Amino acid sequence: MAMDLVELQRRLGYTFREEALLRRALTHGSTKECKEDEDNETLEFLGDAFLQLSISAALIERYPQLQEGDLTMLRSSLVSRKALHVKGLELELQYFLFLSSQLRKHTDLERTSIISNSFEAVLGAVFIDGGYGAGTQVVLRLFAADLAKLDEGALTEVLDDCIDEKTKFYNYCRRTYHQYPTLVFREHQSKDPEQRFHCKVMVEGALVAEGSGKNKKGAALNAIRSLLTSDGENFALPVED
Numbered sequence: 001m002a003m004d005l006v007e008l009q010r011r012l013g014y015t016f017r018e019e020a021l022l023r024r025a026l027t028h029g030s031t032k033e034c035k036e037d038e039d040n041e042t043l044e045f046l047g048d049a050f051l052q053l054s055i056s057a058a059l060i061e062r063y064p065q066l067q068e069g070d071l072t073m074l075r076s077s078l079v080s081r082k083a084l085h086v087k088g089l090e091l092e093l094q095y096f097l098f099l100s101s102q103l104r105k106h107t108d109l110e111r112t113s114i115i116s117n118s119f120e121a122v123l124g125a126v127f128i129d130g131g132y133g134a135g136t137q138v139v140l141r142l143f144a145a146d147l148a149k150l151d152e153g154a155l156t157e158v159l160d161d162c163i164d165e166k167t168k169f170y171n172y173c174r175r176t177y178h179q180y181p182t183l184v185f186r187e188h189q190s191k192d193p194e195q196r197f198h199c200k201v202m203v204e205g206a207l208v209a210e211g212s213g214k215n216k217k218g219a220a221l222n223a224i225r226s227l228l229t230s231d232g233e234n235f236a237l238p239v240e241d
Contacts, residue, residue: 008096012122014138016129025125026118027098040121047124051079054139058147070170073180078146080179081116082204087142088115093122149182169224177203185216199223
């Protein structure tokens with residue numbers, strides 16, 4: 001039995017004028033009463049396109065200096081299937097879905113693509129019901145923390161004058177992780193001024209490397225050097241002076 005859709009609208013921060021759209025977005029094709037054209041697949045298709053557009057616009061506004069490749073990798077990290085699955089679980093979509101009793105009984109919904117697909121369908125429903133502006137507000141609200149993390153660890157900001165090193169690191173991450181890395185910095189008290197800042201390189205929440213330096217740039221370079229060296233890459237990154 002699905003939960004009250006009023007609660008889901010509260011979590012979305014958006015009230016539907018046509019609640020039937022939201023219900024359709026949450027209706028899986030396995031339900032007996034679902035007609036061929038009433039499941040959520042077309043809304044999922046629309047939601048995927050709308051999410052790509054709204055996130056792309058947000059990234060261009062935040063990082064006007066980035067090139068297409070960098071923006072693409074940033075966007076991919078935000079809207080990957082895994083990331084959307086997490087977003088769906090944050091909303092607890094599994095409790096709002098209209099599914100066949102058999103599917104609900106025998107499927108671990110928290111481990112299936114149904115969650116990420118339904119998340120996209122919900123966004124598609126918001127777009128139809130409220131238009132681009134309302135839909136974008138919902139997307140930015142749901143992804144606010146993720147965008148803030150990118151702001152916190154924007155590699156371009158830190159290594160703005162290390163173009164070659166940044167490019168090598170981007171290419172390595174694209175090839176190895178297929179994701180854009182996030183740099184998390186912490187300033188700490190140290191008797192050694194060369195260790196004032198600490199940098200962690202994170203990919204999808206996992207720590208892949210870390211390093212310290214007298215400033216953010218030095219810490220980032222040492223973390224990157226540690227990552228590439230440990231993986232046998234022969235990249236001669238400069239020592240920060």
